[in-house]
Amino acid sequence: MITIKEMAEIAGVSPTTVANVLHGRTKKVSKDTLERVQDIIEKSNYVSNMGARLLGNYGSRIIAVILAYSRSDRSNVIQDPFAGSIIGAMEQEISKRGYFMMLYTNPNIEECLHMALAWNIEGLILLGVDRKDYYTFRSRLDIPIVTIDTYFREKDTEFVNIGLQDYEGGYMMTEYLIRQGHKKISFLSMDPVGEEMADEFIDDARFLGYRDALEKNHIRYDAKRRIVLDGNVYVREKQLTELANNNFGDSTAMFFAADYLAIEGMNVFYDLGYQVPEDISIVGFDNIQASLQCRPKLTTVQQDIAEKGKCGVEQLMEMIKKDKNKCVNKRLPVQLVIRDTVKQMDGTEHKQKHETSK
Numbered sequence: 001m002i003t004i005k006e007m008a009e010i011a012g013v014s015p016t017t018v019a020n021v022l023h024g025r026t027k028k029v030s031k032d033t034l035e036r037v038q039d040i041i042e043k044s045n046y047v048s049n050m051g052a053r054l055l056g057n058y059g060s061r062i063i064a065v066i067l068a069y070s071r072s073d074r075s076n077v078i079q080d081p082f083a084g085s086i087i088g089a090m091e092q093e094i095s096k097r098g099y100f101m102m103l104y105t106n107p108n109i110e111e112c113l114h115m116a117l118a119w120n121i122e123g124l125i126l127l128g129v130d131r132k133d134y135y136t137f138r139s140r141l142d143i144p145i146v147t148i149d150t151y152f153r154e155k156d157t158e159f160v161n162i163g164l165q166d167y168e169g170g171y172m173m174t175e176y177l178i179r180q181g182h183k184k185i186s187f188l189s190m191d192p193v194g195e196e197m198a199d200e201f202i203d204d205a206r207f208l209g210y211r212d213a214l215e216k217n218h219i220r221y222d223a224k225r226r227i228v229l230d231g232n233v234y235v236r237e238k239q240l241t242e243l244a245n246n247n248f249g250d251s252t253a254m255f256f257a258a259d260y261l262a263i264e265g266m267n268v269f270y271d272l273g274y275q276v277p278e279d280i281s282i283v284g285f286d287n288i289q290a291s292l293q294c295r296p297k298l299t300t301v302q303q304d305i306a307e308k309g310k311c312g313v314e315q316l317m318e319m320i321k322k323d324k325n326k327c328v329n330k331r332l333p334v335q336l337v338i339r340d341t342v343k344q345m346d347g348t349e350h351k352q353k354h355e356t357s358k
Contacts, residue, residue: 089309144319170209181345189257
């Protein structure tokens with residue numbers, strides 16, 4: 001097999017120039033040289049030796065993606081529809097740029113750190129970490145780091161995060177339910193919420209949007225309608241069964257903080273003989289594919305999961321090539337997706353399918 005040195009001799013350039021072209025570092029390579037070297041690489045059917053690259057001075061081209069989510073009811077976090085969608089989008093974007101994705105799933109932050117330290121990675125994308133964990137990574141690793149869905153505070157600096165308009169989505173969905181005549185609306189998620197934690201987690205922001213929408217529409221927030229679901233699916237099923245058999249906690253609508261929880265709830269209620277939306281209105285958040293496939297189709301808040309993964313990779317690549325110490329907090333927009341799971345309180349089912357509103 002032809003070597004980098006041999007290709008350099010044919011092209012009349014240095015081995016370093018050939019290596020730069022192979023590894024995508026072409027900013028300082030002239031157009032003519034780039035085309036000449038690329039032509040030789042293509043005609044030579046060159047396949048890089050990854051072992052040599054890992055040991056060499058050209059960089060590993062490895063981007064690590066760490067999922068630190070803790071889900072006690074799943075043996076594999078990738079089974080989560082959100083995680084699967086965003087991982088696929090990131091892998092495609094990383095591969096397109098000539099890099100390789102290393103995926104690691106572990107809720108133990110110290111073990112995640114040990115993995116990152118053990119490999120010659122060029123950048124890191126973190127999902128499922130809080131701001132404290134991010135700064136732990138940053139203090140121990142001298143590489144560009146991007147977080148996805150981490151909530152930072154106004155005083156925080158030197159972080160790059162790709163997030164979502166979670167508060168706005170929570171507010172938007174709650175206002176929609178109120179317009180349909182619902183005043184007794186429960187909010188259900190798996191993350192506990194307290195005033196001291198109100199800016200720390202995704203579900204906190206969605207909850208605050210829900211609560212503020214109630215208050216601005218002159219509906220008193222009732223703490224009993226804030227329902228914390230257990231992390232274990234079997235315990236959750238028991239919780240949802242008790243709620244259903246107790247008149248759904250005297251609520252007419254349930255706002256689940258994630259689509260998969262909403263669909264899970266619909267299935268539990270269906271097995272108990274209850275109908276959605278006739279007996280209880282249900283809405284979710286995320287607009288995963290299953291929300292369109294389930295019956296009835298789920299009313300939800302849409303986020304572009306693939307765009308979130310793509311933006312994370314784009315920001316990381318800019319940090320690798322330009323400035324690893326910049327500060328960006330990008331929050332992608334959301335939309336309301338109205339389908340079939342909300343009943344108007346005059347007794348008629350809402351039939352406006354697939355309508356979206358900002």
